[in-house]
Amino acid sequence: MSTVDLFSLPFMQRAMIAAVFVGLAAPVVGTYLVQRRLALMGDGLGHVAVTGVALGLLTGTSPTWTAVVVAVLGAVLIEVIRERGHTNGDVALALLFYGGLAGGVLLTGLGGQSAARLQTFLFGSITTISLTDVLVTIALAALVIGLGVGLAPQLFAVAQDQEFAKVAGLDVRAYNLLVAVLAAVSVTVAMRTVGLLLVSALMVVPVATSQQLTRSFRTTLVAAMALGTVASLGGLVISALVPAGVTVSPGPTIVLLSLAGFAVTWPIGIWLRHRQRLTAPFPAGPLEPVAHGEAHEHDHGPTCGHVAVPHDDHVDYVHDGHRHAVHGEHYDEH
Amino acid sequence: MRVIELQGGAVAIGGRPVLRGIDLVVDDGDFIALMGANGSGKSTLVRALTGLRPLAAGRLELFGTPFADFSDWRRVGFVPQRTGATSGVPASVWEVVAAGRLTHRRLLRPLGRADRAAITEALEVVGLAERARDGVSQLSGGQQQRVLIARALAGQPELFFLDEPTAGVDLPNQHALADALGQLKQRGATVVLVAHELGPLAPLVDRAVVMRDGRKAWDGAPLADHEVHQPWLDETHSHHHASHLDLTRHDHVPHVAVPLGTRPDGDER
Numbered sequence: 285m286s287t288v289d290l291f292s293l294p295f296m297q298r299a300m301i302a303a304v305f306v307g308l309a310a311p312v313v314g315t316y317l318v319q320r321r322l323a324l325m326g327d328g329l330g331h332v333a334v335t336g337v338a339l340g341l342l343t344g345t346s347p348t349w350t351a352v353v354v355a356v357l358g359a360v361l362i363e364v365i366r367e368r369g370h371t372n373g374d375v376a377l378a379l380l381f382y383g384g385l386a387g388g389v390l391l392t393g394l395g396g397q398s399a400a401r402l403q404t405f406l407f408g409s410i411t412t413i414s415l416t417d418v419l420v421t422i423a424l425a426a427l428v429i430g431l432g433v434g435l436a437p438q439l440f441a442v443a444q445d446q447e448f449a450k451v452a453g454l455d456v457r458a459y460n461l462l463v464a465v466l467a468a469v470s471v472t473v474a475m476r477t478v479g480l481l482l483v484s485a486l487m488v489v490p491v492a493t494s495q496q497l498t499r500s501f502r503t504t505l506v507a508a509m510a511l512g513t514v515a516s517l518g519g520l521v522i523s524a525l526v527p528a529g530v531t532v533s534p535g536p537t538i539v540l541l542s543l544a545g546f547a548v549t550w551p552i553g554i555w556l557r558h559r560q561r562l563t564a565p566f567p568a569g570p571l572e573p574v575a576h577g578e579a580h581e582h583d584h585g586p587t588c589g590h591v592a593v594p595h596d597d598h599v600d601y602v603h604d605g606h607r608h609a610v611h612g613e614h615y616d617e618h
Numbered sequence: 619m620r621v622i623e624l625q626g627g628a629v630a631i632g633g634r635p636v637l638r639g640i641d642l643v644v645d646d647g648d649f650i651a652l653m654g655a656n657g658s659g660k661s662t663l664v665r666a667l668t669g670l671r672p673l674a675a676g677r678l679e680l681f682g683t684p685f686a687d688f689s690d691w692r693r694v695g696f697v698p699q700r701t702g703a704t705s706g707v708p709a710s711v712w713e714v715v716a717a718g719r720l721t722h723r724r725l726l727r728p729l730g731r732a733d734r735a736a737i738t739e740a741l742e743v744v745g746l747a748e749r750a751r752d753g754v755s756q757l758s759g760g761q762q763q764r765v766l767i768a769r770a771l772a773g774q775p776e777l778f779f780l781d782e783p784t785a786g787v788d789l790p791n792q793h794a795l796a797d798a799l800g801q802l803k804q805r806g807a808t809v810v811l812v813a814h815e816l817g818p819l820a821p822l823v824d825r826a827v828v829m830r831d832g833r834k835a836w837d838g839a840p841l842a843d844h845e846v847h848q849p850w851l852d853e854t855h856s857h858h859h860a861s862h863l864d865l866t867r868h869d870h871v872p873h874v875a876v877p878l879g880t881r882p883d884g885d886e887r
Contacts, residue, residue, distance in 0.1 A: 319707040434726050441717040444705050447698045448769070451668045451779075452721050453691030491707065499753035500710035560756055 290524055298418045299410045299520055299534070305425035306477045306486065307516030311508035312432035313470045314487030316463050319443040319501075325362065325464070326484035328377035329471045332358030333480050334388030336472075337405045342395035347405065348420055351475060355468035358384065363464045367457065408479035408535030410520060417476060424473045428466050433505075439463060440501055477516065478535040486512060489542040496546075496553025515542035619646040620682055621777050621808045622667060627676035629659075629666050636662050637832045640676070646776075649799075649809045649822050651840065654829035660812045661699060663829065664779050667810070668696055680777075692721035695770030699781040699812075700763050704755040711757070711765055712750040715740055718772030740771035744798045760791025767798055777808045784817055792818045 290296055310326075317325050336354030340347030358380055365376035392402045404412070413421075432439070442449040442459040450456045467487075474483045494507035519538030526532045590601040600609045622644035629637040637659045644650055652660040665671040667678065669685060678685040681693060695718070718740065719733045729737075741747045744764040749757065754765060763783055770778060780799075784792050796818040802809060803822055816823060820840070828836035 315707055319705045321706045323706070437717070437720060437723065438725070440709070440713065441720055444709065444714065444717060445698065447670055448696055448717070448766075449720075450670060451691065451694060451696035452718075452773070453689065454720065495708050499708050499751070499756075501707055501713050504707050 287525065295411055295413075296524060298413050298415065300517060302410060302413050302418050302421045303477055303516040303520045303534075303538075304513055305422050306474045307513035308509050309425035309428040309432075310470050310474050310483070310486040311490040311512040312429055312505065313463065313467045314491045314512075315501075315505045315508055316432070316439055316443050317467060318488060318491045318495075319440075320463075322377075323488045324374070324377055324484065325467055326471055326487040327481075328362065328380050328384075329355050329358055329468050330475075330480040330483040331381045331388075332384035333468075333471055333475065334402075334406070335384045335391065336388075337475075337480070338388040338391035338395065338397075338402065341397045341401065342391050348417060348472060348475070351405075351472045351480075352424075352469060355471050356465050359464035359468035360461065363461050367460070404479075405475055406479050406481050407533065408475070408477050408482065410477045410534050411524075413476050421473055421476065424469050428470050428473065431462065432466060435459075435462070436502075436505070478538050482535055482539045485539040485542060486516065489539070489546055490515065493542070493546040493549050496549040497556065511542070511545055515539075515545060620644075620679070621646055621648070622810070623677075623679040623682075624667065625677045627663075627666060627678065628674045629662055629671050630674040631662070631671070635674070635832060637666065640834055642667075642827065642834070642837075644808060644810060646808055647806050649803050649824045650811065651816060651819070651823040651826050652810065652812045652829060653814070653816075653826055653841070654835070656814070658829040659832040660829045661781055662832075664781050664810065664812050668694070668779055692773055693776045695773050695775035695778045697763075697766050697770045697778070697780040697783055700759070700766060700783075700785070704762075708753045708755065710750070711741070711746060711752055711754055711768075712737065714754050714765055715750075715768045715772050718769035721773045721775075736774055737772050740768040743771055743801055744768045745794055758788075758791070760787040760794075763787055764791065764794060764798065767795065771798075771802070775807070778802065778810065780809065780811045782812050782814065784813060784815070784819065789818070795819070796822065 291300075314323075314326065317323055333351040333355040336351035337347040339345075339354065340350035343350070362376050362380060365379075388402070392399070438449075438454060439459055439462070441452065442454060442456055443463070446456050449459075470487065471480070471483045474486055478486050490508040490511035491504065493511050495504050498504040498507060516538050519541045520534045522541065523532040523534040523537040592599050592601055598609055620643065622642060624640055624642040627637060627640035627642070628635060640663060642663075652663060654660045662671060666673055667680075673685075680688045681690065683690070715737050716729065716733070719729065719736060722733065722736075723729070738747065738750075741750055744767055746757075746761065746764055746768065749761070754762060757765065767780070767783065770780075783795055787795065799809065799811075799819060799822055809822075811819065811823070813819065823840040825838065826836065826840045827834060828841065
């Protein structure tokens with residue numbers, strides 16, 4: 285079968301459409317998660333969604349929709365735990381990681397389903413995607429992209445500085461919840477492509493790659509979306525083009541291709557940052573000493589406990605973040 | 619015009635009182651320095667005035683509106699204590715300052731011409747116009763602090779809260795900050811500034827409020843940095859609040875006693 289024939293097959297076309305939308309949508313939410321230093325949240329939600337898939341298999345309903353519902357509930361729960369401050373964000377994630385995965389595997393067993401059925405959701409099976417699934421993927425991905433890009437100024441401000449956003453009159457809790465829910469939705473959208481256990485890679489790795497080279501949030505977001513699409517589509521095509529007899533599943537190929545992009549840009553990023561440091565000027569300091577009139581309970585000396593710094597012909601004492609030098613009755617700031 | 623009016627304000631964190639009986643009136647155009655030692659409650663007071671900490675007791679009005687009904691946030695600018703203007707993803711100076719325009723923008727609308735002009739002007743006031751396209755993480759700590767001030771400026775508010783803007787900032791940057799705040803003062807903005815030491819900001823201050831142990835210890839003419847740490851402000855027997863006279867100094871940490879030991883006052887448990 286020639287390459288052209290392969291791409292004219294309906295299942296391949298469906299897979300490619302799904303791959304493009306997933307590749308565009310996942311990094312959008314991933315950018316906000318990385319910005320809030322919650323890069324592993326996608327992974328946690330992926331684990332929670334396993335329970336949702338198992339529920340769907342057990343009850344005979346569509347695993348996609350049960351996964352959406354359970355992942356959204358998990359996302360809300362993570363936000364509530366985080367906001368209440370009972371546990372750290374990462375502890376809240378860990379609790380759901382293990383509960384979600386264990387629940388999913390247990391329910392699959394109870395439902396009499398084979399582990400292989402569950403595995404198609406854990407590691408993706410984009411080539412078996414149905415037309416309905418493609419339409420659902422497109423709709424949900426469009427929702428994620430629309431909200432994630434449209435509300436970018438608000439979501440950026442909230443993720444950057446919650447206190448400032450609150451004083452600016454934004455409903456911080458609602459926006460945090462929105463990001464969590466969008467993360468849950470994109471997890472289930474990407475479930476058929478890369479699988480629940482690898483979902484987080486498609487959300488986070490393109491962002492990590494693009495921020496090696498970018499200086500602004502907007503270019504990071506756009507570049508991450510482009511990189512996600514290239515990785516998603518490229519991984520699918522590579523896995524389809526390997527010669528017969530070799531089995532290459534698309535999910536891991538997509539993730540590894542994405543990681544390869546990071547491996548290429550990382551050294552470039554290091555070099556760029558190194559160059560920026562070289563061009564940074566030294567801060568201009570005051571040349572003449574400034575008299576300093578702070579009350580002292582003691583005279584600075586070898587035993588006063590302040591750090592002594594030799595300075596030309598005398599010794600400065602580090603005091604409250606600046607250096608004191610004895611000058612007659614008072615201290616100069618050096 | 620009254621910009622801030624707080625009566626009998628109290629704040630409790632985790633059930634422990636942190637601020638007690640605070641009365642504070644700020645008029646239009648005032649430049650107020652909130653001073654005091656670490657842990658005296660000066661930052662908590664600003665957080666209470668901005669609504670970041672709920673009041674356990676007392677009544678707060680902003681611009682003559684009870685706080686619960688206040689929604690005109692474009693009149694308020696807030697510069698939080700610097701934890702770094704950076705986050706997990708790169709952001710340019712322009713983008714961080716543009717966040718200050720959110721109080722003026724409606725949902726799903728791009729930046730308008732007035733927004734861009736305000737952002738550019740805010741960057742010029744703090745002297746960072748030529749760094750607009752640079753990443754925030756490339757700036758020094760003092761420059762990042764100026765970016766945060768520009769962000770508040772971009773919203774063109776009438777009332778500014780600044781929480782320790784000079785902490786950990788080198789002297790040239792402190793002077794740049796003082797210049798920016800001086801321009802604000804000339805325009806008639808009301809400024810409430812939390813500071814451990816005023817440094818170059820001292821000439822701008824009209825009125826000093828000194829906090830000690832969660833109470834207001836001094837409210838009046840500006841004090842020099844070393845005066846704030848004078849014994850009569852640091853110790854409990856303040857001349858200005860007679861009600862304090864009978865209070866013995868106590869720690870914020872609750873008293874811990876062993877179950878079968880004796881209490882400091884000699885009672886057997």
